[in-house]
Amino acid sequence: MDIKIKGTKPSRRNFLTGAMAAGGAAVSASFARAQGAPDPAITELQPWRNQLGDGVDARPYGVPSKYASEAVRRDVPWLTADPISSVNFTPLHELDGIITPNGLCFERHHGGVADVDPAEYRLMINGLVDKEIVFTLEDLMRYPRENHVYFLECAANSGMEWAGAQLNGCQFTHGMIHNVMYTGIPLRLLLEEAGVQAGGKWLLAEGADASAMTRSIPMEKALDDCLVAFKMNGEALRPEQGYPVRLVVPGWEGNMWIKWLRRLEVGDEPWHHREETSKYTDLLANGQARRFTWEMDAKSVITSPSPQAPITHGKGWTVVTGIAWSGRGTIPRVDVTLDGGKNWHQARMSGPSFNKSVHRFYYEFEWDGSPLLLQSRAHDSTGYVQPTKNELRAIRGENSIYHNNGIQTWYVNENGEAENVEIS
Template sequence: MAGGQGQGHPSRRMFLRAGLSTGTAIIGAGGAWAAGDPANQPPNVPDWSRYLGDGVAVRAYGKPSKHEAHVVRRDVEWLTASRESSVSFTPLHELDGIITPNGLCFERHHAGIAEIDPADYRLILHGLVDKPLIFTLDDLKRFPRVNRAYFCECAANSGMEWRGAQLNGCQYTHGMVHCVMYTGVPLKLLLQEAGLKANAKWLLLEGADAAAMTRSLPLQKALDDALVAYRMNGEMLRPENGYPARIVLPGWEANMWVKWLRRIEVGDEPWHHREETSKYTDLLANGKARRFTFVMDAKSVITSPSPQAPLNHKKGFTVLSGLAWSGRGKIQRVDVSLDGGRNWRTARLDGPVWDKALTRFYYEFDWDGRELLLQSRAMDETGYVQPTKAELRKVRGVNSIYHNNGIQTWHVKANGEVENVEVA
């Protein structure tokens, strides 16, 4: 290593010489070509090609590159009174594929994160059962388990947009959704273990957080595809996502996916608790409110370009990318419009198209450098077509807060900047 430090100088001088002859061409290319430190770029040899880096296990639990530090969950301070009862949003514009990294899954807590010692974890299952049971975490792990990737979307995702374009970024307009591979026990196996009484019709799911979050769940869903999950993307659930166990209800609103699950009571009627009466009911224009709107309607959003992911090149080949999902099944097709919904072309679905999971779509085109009004429109296998915001407001009014799945419009300007807009 002797003399190693000194070797940097000749290479920098070399660049200066090279720069004199080629500098104009490099600067002329603009954008990414002008960024960074020329000393690290050809023909020069950067430090990372010369000196040893960290060894193994120095980064015992690996983190993203320090250059990706901006890829984080963010919150909107004015939305809520405190961070303990609030939400943070997934940076959808920075992600690709369909799986959300664990540390970027949006958070919604009602009384902060419950930090549970797995040795003290207990799940009580009681009510209209033959034998009330109590399980440890190890007990849950002994049951037959399944692996399933599902999207999880807060019913209030896009809720701030009911009255018009408000937040400038798909992280904020659509970031209350994530999709991970869960490992867990089918809930029906736990119910089978306790034995259901003949009059069992509803379950109460309860969390161990300081809000003891509860939701009523129809028994039919519990026997269909509900899971008690303890892993996400292979590792144990993150504390902010319900460690050590949560309910997974494919296609249904995330509020019901009770985290830090501590108790399941079997009953014959719904409980009408706070989160299914005062909240998570959809107020219509006539003052009446729809309740038990469990299923998430088909929805899509273009994640790039989007306000936080502007086009960073002049006209030319462009990859438009986005996500689509439906609580009723698989995504069948996604259409994309470049002119605010006048004309549509069918996008390319890439990667797995799974039941009730995020689905990735792309539309590649030659951008002529003119302004664009980008939209995407999802269709699911039941024939449901994602409505425009106008169509949705016509039947729901603007006071719903929840279940806003209207078509999003992004305005791409000639300079590549993107803004959240509404069109007519």
């Protein structure tokens, strides 16, 4: 993906306006009830209490409440040339827990969403194998399955923030991630079926879409924990996530998780295709570039309060929450600061802790109404501690686009409105 770090200003929107308007309405509503007059929400008969609702046949496939309509994927039109080879973002600020609902998982396509007919779906294994094989979807469904929860993060997540605070909202700064339970076949079983020959050190995975996306994967990883998945959160993969079959490459950059998987080729060397040379290589300040930066470093972000989720209740008890993840293991600990890193507090981890999965943290405190500089800092199970953006820049410069796992800062003003900032 081409990401322009320093652009002109296509939007003149005052980012606070929307938050202020939405928040203002909520504040006036809750405060009005507290003044002694009986709450009509209690004393008046509500239509949903009085009248019958829809029957069971109204929505064979359920949809969110109309009041939850803000929880949608959004894109940043100026990022890419057109909406087909483009990306949209998971609304992290609207979500809780660790699982991303299927319809809200961010999308990244290079040739649009392939509309693959499962009856014509084929998976081929070729190259340095004893048997070159073709599988139908029905064949694949006869292999033993496993269930695992893994995060998928695009290597370019937060890539727009290398040169400085740019986008207002964790949806845009951190929303190229989702966390889903996959059902699939260990890739190992399919490779064993074909019989990898002695020289087979690399695997090329290829998609069936109009970009025929390809990535080279070292055999060690392919035989370790990769899955050939066909279900997400229990149901069929969504078309935009690779229906009917995608590759799952736990902990590694999302571009390698080939969607609409149609072919696996075993070879003795990597292929150096477009997505591992021109893209997804990390250009350093000295003009040299890292290649094969597969693992996603430990990272976290506070999802609320955040620019799209301001504090609307005024002073008093306030919930700070966010997510943390690492491509190298679990997240035993997250620290939160309210004052820009002068003092830190250990957050409460809640929810299951799976290897290479998103973890949820909370920090509750009594807000006194003074401005806040919120940050979170993830520790992963290897002992790695999430660095600041400046610590990363000192090593990599500002042009690497990918793998920005620096600490994010939100400035919260007296009104509870939040903004993306950088601090000293």
